[in-house]
């Protein structure tokens with residue numbers, strides 16, 4: 001089960017409406033390397049992990065990715081709040097508006113809807129953890145692309161936070177991989 | 191030895207992992223050994239050390255100064 005805290009992991013402020021920026025940031029909501037893919041991948045893979053520690057790590061990081069999905073949703077919502085249909089259209093969000101008005105939806109910036117084929121679960125913990133490390137790097141790269149595209153310093157600040165979390169997750173998945181591949185010493189200082 | 195009779199496993203002391211601090215210099219910390227094998231991926235172990243205070247940790251996106259790796263692109 002989960003316990004919900006009615007606050008974001010990191011506060012989201014925006015300088016003002018910016019549907020053009022919202023259009024690209026949606027990729028971290030429902031794109032291939034976005035936060036929905038991340039959270040569902042980890043929360044699903046944990047069942048076939050061989051140790052409590054690996055299961056716990058996937059639960060923790062999967063949970064945090066859900067919190068990141070909420071942050072990305074908040075960014076999109078704030079950047080499109082009060083934006084007229086004409087402005088949505090001019091920013092390339094005409095298709096989004098036609099189908100979803102100002103609601104959120106899991107798609108990439110081109111409108112391609114999220115699909116489960118973005119994630120995998122092989123039942124092989126080494127394979128799955130290697131995929132997870134790869135996923136963290138893809139998310140990091142995507143956040144860097146979004147930082148380049150952002151013309152709102154408030155949004156860029158949030159993107160930098162989310163990017164740094166991917167760096168930390170990569171380290172933790174790597175340590176889990178070390179563990180499962182046979183770490184010889186029991187003297188770890190955690 | 192692997193099934194072909196060749197030595198396939200290399201055991202290095204932890205500090206030989208490139209880019210990691212030499213923790214054997216720290217008193218009271220024994221040197222863990224790490225078994226490296228070809229065609230496997232590893233990351234250096236992260237050891238608990240100095241931490242940011244909670245406000246700094248939130249601003250940096252990590253509790254750990256050594257994991258803070260900001261994008262300069």
Ligand SMILES: [Fe+2]
Pocket residue numbers: 038065136139165166169
């Ligand atoms: Fe992540």
